[in-house]
Amino acid sequence: MATVFGKAVKRREDPRLITGHGQYTDDVRLPGLLYAAILRSPHAHARIRKIDTSQALRHPGVVAVFTGQDIQGKMGTIPTAWLPPDSGIVTPPHHALAVDRVRYVGDGVAMVIAEDRYTARDALDLIQVEYEVLPAVVDQEAAMQEGAPQLHDEAPGNVAFHWKVGNFDPSAVQDADVVIRQRFRQQRLVPNPMEPRSAVADYNPATGEMTMWLTSQNPHIHRFLLSGILGIPEHKLRIIATDVGGGFGSKIPCYPDEALVGFAAKTLGRPVKWTEDRREHFMATTHGRDHYDDVELYGKKDGTILAIRVRATANMGAYLSTAAPGVPTILFGLIISGPYQIPYAEADVYGVFTNTTPTDAYRGAGRPEATYLLERMVDLFAREIGMDPVEVRRKNLVRAEQFPYNNPMGLTYDSGDYHGALHKALEMAGYAEFRRQQEEARRAGRLVGVGVTTYVEICGLGPSQVAGAVGFQGGLWESAQVRIHPTGKVTVFTGSSPHGQGEETTFAQIVADRLHIPVEDVEIVHGDTARISMGWGTYGSRSTPVGGSAIALATERVIEKAKKIAAHMLEVGEADVEFEEGQFRVKGAPSRQVSLGDVTLQAYLAWNLPPGVEPALEGQAFYDPSNFTYSFGTHICQVEVDRDTGEVKILRYIAVDDCGRVINPMIAEGQVHGGIVQGIGQALWEGAHYDEQGQLVTGTFMDYAMPRAHFFPTFETAFQETPSPHNPLGVKGIGETGTIASTPTVVNAVLDALSPYGVRDIEMPLTPERVWRAMKGAQEA
């Protein structure tokens, strides 16, 4: 049978999704189901003086109303699960419903449970809350100033943590010819998966078992955390996340509302459902990014980069969300020197509380922020020393023969051919030719520009020992169980929790490839804690390198056991048997063979197994990677800026990504497309904005500009394959590369187009107004 590894196999999850038969959380319907609605604070900062729920309780169809006081002592607070070491991190209590104070617009104040969705919403309007409005602060730098409103007694000056990493030494940059200093703003973004968050909880008082359907990227982490919050033993709590409509990081955290749904179901003895609407998503689902980055780059006139330093202030919002503190620290600071041989680097990061929605991981999480400032600095440096930005990159990129390469923060890049990807992308883009055309276009009065990004990304999160060392309160290994049934069909249980990435297909390809069976014979089970022993979920481009590797190992163990049985059946020693084309063959006498199917049946019949071999045919693996994986590549974008309106038009977009071996090129390419669009969304249109009172001004799809189909040309993508040397598949991860690379690529292209004006920086998103103002400002200057 032809190998299916590396083939564009059509997705196995699609038939149910294109016919309307997906099973998303809000699709779950149970007898006696109640609906929850949450009253959210309209103020960014206020003391709660009084809550009167009596009118709401009298409303027909309302079953219960809970306030912060009602749940006090009956359920736990919402935990933070990433505590960067030596950062002085403080984690003030985050109550599922505010007890005496609200700290952002959207903070939960009360929950109504009613017989139907509409009634629950109606009753929210009948709850009377008396607030004493307090001064609010929404900007992290303002929050650090003396006299700023204080959010938590535990965090004086609103500092949640201060973390520093690096080897910067002033003596190391004494030879620098040039120092570039620039301040960048990473605006706040709203993840906006198309499926709103949702939770359904069903408690069985007879057994004490709770089943929760949840929009989760990591059901086992949710089980672990919710077990603690709800006081339900872990073995009595089942989390199901069958079809999840995108996450982009926002479905990693454990949220107050999810815990409340469980609490209500347990308290009332009836199943309860809650689904956010989009407005609620904007308010109460975690946001992403939101930094100020003050950056210094030291370099020499010949293009050598000597050092990079950043001082970042990250807006954490009103509380520290589950994984939030790891994002602007570990996932940002450790990769600040990117794909370059920069010997000295430093990141100094403040995490700050403000009266805004909590932030957490958003596609790329920390790595886009690092890549953005680095790639912008490289272009500014190139401009300063009068060198082509591609030349500067070429000069500083880590060379293929230098791998494994230790970066100044202690990471070891596993493998790479950075120059290869750069070369390929330049060829595809016709870079030299474009530069010539650019000259002509400029003479004709047109503003065209090109941006190039070379990046490296920490993928495949990650070795558990490292997770522990960097304060992640969990492991980062992955589980897999491969079961061959008596008829030869295979069920695979994975702790990864795909929610759009297509692993029901790619994981089946891994198994089918190794067992030499049709992909159709392999079923991938994910997203159910009752069926899967343990798992750490899907984020940080880890599913294929970590979850996929676990599956590969478990499959190998199945083959190992089958080989023992086959040897017994063939009456030869185990060492004399090899497995090829689905047959166990005697080495040197290939006509003597038994098929995997025959061996499987014998394994189950167990009439005549070799001594010491147990019946049945299953393999299990708990794979903990020895290192991260490091995907990399080059993206190039050509843009034209409208001189009169400031509008940016993307003319061409070229992406060459190297994520190691590619299991399914069609799916990998799809990940790149989606990532590019999301990253360009940040560059050109998206941005969450609060007014000074802490009201989210961009609270709907009418105010927050989402990328749409007609904003883009057709992308030109290609892969280069440099296998990772340390996992059994040689894979690296592709889910976030597009988002990491495309933001600086597009911004650099726009600034290149505007170079006749000498514009150094425009704050993202580069809306027509901002671009136009930048041109006008430069002209006036």
Place this chain on the structure above:
Amino acid sequence: MKIRVKVNGRWYESDVEPRTLLAYWLREDLKLTGTHIGCDTTSCGACTVLLDGKAVKSCTVLAVQANGREVMTVEGLERNGQLHPLQSAFWECHALQCGYCTPGMLMASYALLQENPNPTEEEIREGLSGNICRCTGYMNIVKAVQTAARKMSGESQEALEEVAANGASAD
């Protein structure tokens, strides 16, 4: 209020609150959960269905407005157990990832091809500008609509030829 609506070829009678949105009526009363709700401002198109053949966003249509009319949802696309060319094209071209926007995309694409059986790439992109996809980057959706358009025009060509052939033999 009592309403009678033909959904995917079958008449349904129901007693609804006047404020019930069509999207919720389809999902909760008819259990047709293929129609998804992605926003509350008619912006995202996840809830797109056909009302008397025209694409509408069912989160902004009241169920009572559909009284006496015909609705088609994603569940109504298949014919005799066969995927509609749009569905198979979405599958072949990898035009979906998480699948949440997909029913709306399919219905919007269906309406687009009804109006314009041979759209250009630009026309497809414009035609789907009312539907948000956060996963795919749209490129494969455009490819899928082009593929379906080709298949469908091929099929209608075949159907015409078949009619012509039958006509000829009847002579």
